[in-house]
Amino acid sequence: MSREGRKILVVDDEPDLERLMLQRMRREIRSGTYRFVFASNGIEAIKRLNEDNEIEMVLSDINMPEMDGLTLLEQIPKIDPNIRSVIISAYGDMKNIRTAMNRGAFDFVTKPLDFEDLKVTIKRTLRHLEMIRDALESRDKLVVLNNELEVARSMQQTVLRTEFPVFPNCQISANMEPAQSVGGDFYDVLTLPDGRVGIAVADVSGKGVPAALFMMSSRTLLKGATIGFSGGPADVLKEVNQLLCNNNETAMFVTLFFGVYNPGTGDFVYANGGHNLPLLVHADGSATTLDRTEEGIALGVLPEADYSASRIRLEPGESLVLYTDGVTEAEDEDQHQFGLERLIALFLGSPPTDAEQTNRNVFDAVREFTGAAPQFDDITCLTLYRSRDGS
Numbered sequence: 001m002s003r004e005g006r007k008i009l010v011v012d013d014e015p016d017l018e019r020l021m022l023q024r025m026r027r028e029i030r031s032g033t034y035r036f037v038f039a040s041n042g043i044e045a046i047k048r049l050n051e052d053n054e055i056e057m058v059l060s061d062i063n064m065p066e067m068d069g070l071t072l073l074e075q076i077p078k079i080d081p082n083i084r085s086v087i088i089s090a091y092g093d094m095k096n097i098r099t100a101m102n103r104g105a106f107d108f109v110t111k112p113l114d115f116e117d118l119k120v121t122i123k124r125t126l127r128h129l130e131m132i133r134d135a136l137e138s139r140d141k142l143v144v145l146n147n148e149l150e151v152a153r154s155m156q157q158t159v160l161r162t163e164f165p166v167f168p169n170c171q172i173s174a175n176m177e178p179a180q181s182v183g184g185d186f187y188d189v190l191t192l193p194d195g196r197v198g199i200a201v202a203d204v205s206g207k208g209v210p211a212a213l214f215m216m217s218s219r220t221l222l223k224g225a226t227i228g229f230s231g232g233p234a235d236v237l238k239e240v241n242q243l244l245c246n247n248n249e250t251a252m253f254v255t256l257f258f259g260v261y262n263p264g265t266g267d268f269v270y271a272n273g274g275h276n277l278p279l280l281v282h283a284d285g286s287a288t289t290l291d292r293t294e295e296g297i298a299l300g301v302l303p304e305a306d307y308s309a310s311r312i313r314l315e316p317g318e319s320l321v322l323y324t325d326g327v328t329e330a331e332d333e334d335q336h337q338f339g340l341e342r343l344i345a346l347f348l349g350s351p352p353t354d355a356e357q358t359n360r361n362v363f364d365a366v367r368e369f370t371g372a373a374p375q376f377d378d379i380t381c382l383t384l385y386r387s388r389d390g391s
Contacts, residue, residue, distance in 0.1 A: 005035040006126055007052070011045040011060040011072065012038075012088065024115040034122070042067025042075070049079045057125055059109075059118075061088045062096050070096065073103040082133070084125045088113070094274045094298055098255065098325065101205040102377050107251055121251070164189055167197055169316075170263040171355035174201075174382035175363065177375070184211030184254075185324050185378035186219050190226050195263060198226055198233075201322040201382050202256040203275065205298075214252045218244065218299070222258065233258045233271035234309040237296060241273065245303035253300035257322060266314040266386055271307045274298035276325055279344065283317030283388070285351035287344045290320075319352040320384040323362070326377035330366045333373045338366055355383040 010021055018038045028034045037052065039045040041064045049055055058076060062069040069087055076083050087100045087108045097108050106125050109118055164172045174187040184204030192198050200222060204211045218240070225239040236258055244254070257278060259270030273296045277289040296307035314320065323343070330338040346365050352358040362381045 005032045006056050007035045007037065007054045008057045008059060008122065009045060009048055009052075009055045010036055010038050011040075011042065011058060011064070011069065013040045013061065013064045020113075025119075028119070041065055042069065042072035045072055046075055046079065049076065049083070053080070055080075056083060056129060057122065058083060058085045059088065059122070060085060062090075062093070062100065070099055070103060073100060073105055077104060082129065084129050086121055086125055094255070098203075098205070098274075098298075099329075102325070102329065106206075124251075160186060161189055165191055165197070167195070167263045169266075169387050170197070170261070171385045171387060172197070172199065172383070173355040173359045174380070175359055176378060176380040177363070178378045179207060179326070179375045184215045185326065185380040186215050187322070187380055187382045188219060188222065189382075190223060192226065192260060197261050197263065198258065199261065199320075199322065199382060199384055200256060200258045201275065201278075201324060201380055202254050203324040203326075203378070203380070204254045205252050207378075210250060210252065214250065214254065214300075218254045218256070222256070232309050233260055233269055234296075234307040237271050237273050237299065237307040238305070241296075241299040241301075241305050241307075242303050244300035248300050253298040255298045259320075261314070261320075261384060263386075266316075267311060268314055268320065269309055269311045271309045272296065273307060276323060276328065278323070279319075279321040279347075280312065280314075281319040281321060281347045281352055283315065283351055285347045285349055287321075287347050289340075314384075314386045316386055316388045317351065317353075318386055319355070319358060321352075321358065321362070322382040322384075324378060324380040326375075326379035327362065327366055327381060329377060330370050330379065331373055331376070332370050338369050342369065352383065352385050355385040358383040358385065 021036060037048060039048050043066045060069040060072055073085055076085055084106045085104065087105045089097050089108050089110055106128065107121050109121055160176055172189055176185050176187060184207060186202050188200045190198035202218060204215045221240045221243050225236045237256060255275035256273040257275040259268050261268045277292060279287045280290055281287040291310060297305050328338055328340050328343060346361060359381050366379060
């Protein structure tokens with residue numbers, strides 16, 4: 001396939017976008033760098049993709065009639081797994097952005113379109129596609145890549161705790177199962193001054209090696225920001241976010257829930273950066289999500305983003321279950337999701353009495369639900385249990 005005039009399919013139901021795109025990208029079009037074709041919805045886009053095998057990239061809106069952008073993302077790999085997709089999202093629509101990334105989107109841009117940023121995103125996306133193609137052209141390179149992935153997998157597993165510190169009246173256990181050789185989820189347990197403990201669960205956008213590298217960076221920055229711990233969880237998230245934004249050429253982001261637990265009192269102070277709210281499981285097995293704070297956005301997006309903190313008290317026999325959307329959005333063979341309701345129902349009549357066993361129960365329930373369906377996202381769960389008897 002020629003690298004001249006690389007063809008991009010733009011999918012959006014706004015009639016003015018085609019005219020605006022051709023006007024703002026006229027220099028690249030005249031120089032023969034890019035060629036643009038257009039579709040007004042997902043169904044029309046699929047038709048164009050089936051008819052034109054020169055299309056290398058899809059730039060798609062999310063909200064469209066007949067077939068939306070998220071559904072289109074699921075269909076593109078069936079037509080050509082080598083096509084790269086970038087989504088156009090409303091600013092702050094983190095739920096749809098996260099879903100799009102889990103469905104294979106390479107990157108995202110927000111409305112109103114900043115065309116300078118869009119040009120950078122297109123260039124980065126097509127460059128990524130070139131790198132993948134170059135690697136696949138050489139069987140030897142592919143073997144080397146597989147070997148490097150195995151090394152990366154081993155390295156990643158070594159930074160995630162498998163043994164956890166012992167605290168009075170408190171048990172903690174966690175696990176992560178990547179969807180690919182390496183994953184973008186992570187968890188951490190940090191011993192803090194005065195016997196307190198910091199716990200975190202996070203989910204990096206995307207998958208594979210780029211997500212794994214961003215995961216390592218995010219985890220390191222979180223640990224560094226927590227050392228000394230002069231402020232609270234909200235201050236920690238703010239500092240990590242600023243550091244990630246200062247050097248984020250990949251335009252990746254991470255959702256992060258971070259809290260500090262005092263084993264002596266049961267007090268738990270937490271802040272949330274766009275992540276799933278943990279479950280508070282009561283001693284009778286009933287469960288609810290934590291109260292929503294003024295939830296901050298994912299880290300790595302806006303350097304000036306602010307975060308706030310909330311406080312609860314964990315009573316004896318109660319547990320906190322932190323998880324990533326790989327748990328609740330796990331799909332069975334009919335594409336039904338595991339969902340929050342099933343996770344809550346898991347504890348009814350069987351309240352946690354052991355953190356490690358609780359984690360195993362979550363993973364077992366997800367595996368039983370998904371059956372033979374492939375795992376599309378990393379699965380991570382961390383349980384903090386306040387024991388009844390002081391053990």
